[in-house]
Amino acid sequence: DVAVKNGWLPDVLKLEMEDDRQYPELFAHKWLGEPISQAEKAIINRSHVLEAMEREIEGDGQEIVGADIARMGMDRIVFWKRKGLKTIKYDIHSKLRTPETCDALEQFVDFNKDIEIRIDDTGVGGGVTDEMMKRGYKNIVAINFGGSASDKDKYPNWISEAWFHFSSIIKDAELPLLPDLLMELTTRQWAQDNKGKRKVESKIDYKKRGFRSPDLADACIICYATPSPKLEYGGVY
Numbered sequence: 627d628v629a630v631k632n633g634w635l636p637d638v639l640k641l642e643m644e645d646d647r648q649y650p651e652l653f654a655h656k657w658l659g660e661p662i663s664q665a666e667k668a669i670i671n672r673s674h675v676l677e678a679m680e681r682e683i684e685g686d687g688q689e690i691v692g693a694d695i696a697r698m699g700m701d702r703i704v705f706w707k708r709k710g711l712k713t714i715k716y717d718i719h720s721k722l723r724t725p726e727t728c729d730a731l732e733q734f735v736d737f738n739k740d741i742e743i744r745i746d747d748t749g750v751g752g753g754v755t756d757e758m759m760k761r762g763y764k765n766i767v768a769i770n771f772g773g774s775a776s777d778k779d780k781y782p783n784w785i786s787e788a789w790f791h792f793s794s795i796i797k798d799a800e801l802p803l804l805p806d807l808l809m810e811l812t813t814r815q816w817a818q819d820n821k822g823k824r825k826v827e828s829k830i831d832y833k834k835r836g837f838r839s840p841d842l843a844d845a846c847i848i849c850y851a852t853p854s855p856k857l858e859y860g861g862v863y
Contacts, residue, residue, distance in 0.1 A: 667815040685709035692849030695751035704845035711799040724753040810843035
């Protein structure tokens, strides 16, 4: 930036710099001096998210809803709906009690009792799972972020596998253009545990780095997770 400001940059480098703008990680490292190690630790590539936010695809396939649940604190309640790989709807709430959350979720799914709803059952989400089942919703899937991964040799828990699965399909998905979603999807990091498995950064560690709770990203990840066989209530996948 100093070289540009003072006119020290040759035309050939100006052209190269403009060409590199289409690759955000490369541009940030090469021209802005940001450490590339940060990008290498990210689970999802920033340019892939931006491309998904610009992409338009046909919504072809099953409609699925993901719900990341919070209660009365600063975290947000987020509902996410897709058809195939196309996000078709999302909704954000805060500071709702369990009955109010269920009312909002019913409106979000247009009272369709047959649609698959995947609920973050960890913590306060358990009450939403119970209440939605009492209200007659037939395809409730309770998600436990710390539950078992389907590929136990690669991932220590369900949420780590879900994040890496989303990373593998994002090049074909369509996402809404949301700055918060872009930030949350591209700043979550991973590391290997002591058994060599790929583990997503915990929410506690993520917040310690100065970010708010990644509620939009988690709802999106839940919604796009690998399809599972029909499970009885209380199961995890």
